[in-house]
Amino acid sequence: MAILAPSILSADLSNLSQQIRLVEMGGADWIHCDIMDGHFVPNITFGPILVEAVKKSTHLSVDVHLMIENPDKFIPDFIKAGADYVSVHFEEVKHLNRTINYIKALGAKAGVVVNPSTPIHFIKDIAEYIDLLLIMTVNPGFGGQSFIPNSNRRIKEAVELRKNMNAKYLIEIDGGISNKTIVDARNAGAEVFVAGSSIFHSENITASAIELKNLIS
Ligand code: DX5
Ligand code: ZN
Numbered sequence: 001m002a003i004l005a006p007s008i009l010s011a012d013l014s015n016l017s018q019q020i021r022l023v024e025m026g027g028a029d030w031i032h033c034d035i036m037d038g039h040f041v042p043n044i045t046f047g048p049i050l051v052e053a054v055k056k057s058t059h060l061s062v063d064v065h066l067m068i069e070n071p072d073k074f075i076p077d078f079i080k081a082g083a084d085y086v087s088v089h090f091e092e093v094k095h096l097n098r099t100i101n102y103i104k105a106l107g108a109k110a111g112v113v114v115n116p117s118t119p120i121h122f123i124k125d126i127a128e129y130i131d132l133l134l135i136m137t138v139n140p141g142f143g144g145q146s147f148i149p150n151s152n153r154r155i156k157e158a159v160e161l162r163k164n165m166n167a168k169y170l171i172e173i174d175g176g177i178s179n180k181t182i183v184d185a186r187n188a189g190a191e192v193f194v195a196g197s198s199i200f201h202s203e204n205i206t207a208s209a210i211e212l213k214n215l216i217s
Contacts, residue, residue, distance in 0.1 A: 001170070002191060002216035003029040003191060003192040004026075004029050004193055004213050005063050005172070005192055005193060005194045005195070006023040006031060006032060006194075006196070006200065006209060007174070007194050007196035008020070008031060008032070008196075009032075010197045010199070010201055012200070013046075016053060016057060017057035020057045022205040022206045023206070023209045024060065025206045026207070026210045027213040028060060028209055028213075029061070030060055030063040030192070031054055031058055031061070032196075033050070033062060033063065033064050033083075034067065034196075035047065035051075035066050035078070036067045036141065037067070039068070040140075043142060047074075047077075048080070051078055051082060052081040054082070055082025062082050062085070063084065063085045064083040064086050065134065065174065066087060069092060071089075071093065071099065072099055075088075075099070076106055079108045083108055084109060086103045086108045086109070086110060086111065087113045087134050088100075088112065089115070090113065090114050090123060091114075091115055096112065096126050097126060109131035111130060111133065111169075111172070112133055112134070113135075114135055114136060115139065116138070116139060116148050116150075120154050121157070121161060123161070128167045128168075130167070131168075132169055132170050133162075133169045133170070133172065135155060135171065135172070135173050135174070135190075136174055136175055137151040137173045137175040137177070137181075137185070138174075140174075140175075145175060145176055147177065147181040148175075151173065152184055152185055155171060155189050155190050156189055159188075170191045170192050172190070172192035173190045177193050178195070179211055179212065179215060182212055183215050186215070193212065193216060
């Protein structure tokens with residue numbers, strides 16, 4: 001199982017539906033939406049209105065990554081806007097079990113995100129309840145950063161933890177994913193690959209998506 005999830009953070013938003021079409025032609029499986037509030041991370045992006053526009057532009061699954069404070073307050077809006085997957089940061093949520101149940105009760109799949117400095121084993125007691133574990137392979141907030149080298153060891157730990165806990169989450173990685181980093185991460189056990197700048201800032205968006213997809217298939 002290998003899923004390519006282009007991040008529209010690096011797309012030309014003045015031409016959103018065309019940009020989505022280009023990655024669809026390149027074999028994209030999900031569309032990843034990075035929601036930033038200027039508090040949890042030092043950057044602001046977009047909210048439910050844009051997620052709704054993404055949903056109208058594609059039949060692919062919409063993967064919403066919430067980098068915001070107090071995500072519980074906005075989860076219903078994002079699910080109403082069409083999010084198929086909603087992921088919240090371990091570092092932000094006080095009552096993670098409650099929040100994960102809330103996302104699922106509203107009809108979406110639920111994910112937990114861990115920053116590069118958060119030990120993987122911290123998610124042990126939520127592991128069996130989540131659909132997705134998103135391992136940040138850069139510090140969240142910006143596209144175009146370099147893949148943090150110890151990430152592949154962390155991916156392997158997530159594979160091990162899943163086995164030990166009899167959990168079923170998909171392992172997703174986000175940040176610095178390119179034709180230089182994707183194969184080692186795949187070999188380490190990652191299954192969902194978010195890629196922003198390596199796809200949308202390339203000369204040929206469709207060809208870049210095809211290349212990444214081929215490298216993980
Ligand atoms: C970073 C975001 C990423 C970002 C990745 O906070 O979560 O999804 O779009 O961008 P690249 O692929 O350029 O590192
Ligand atoms: Zn993201």
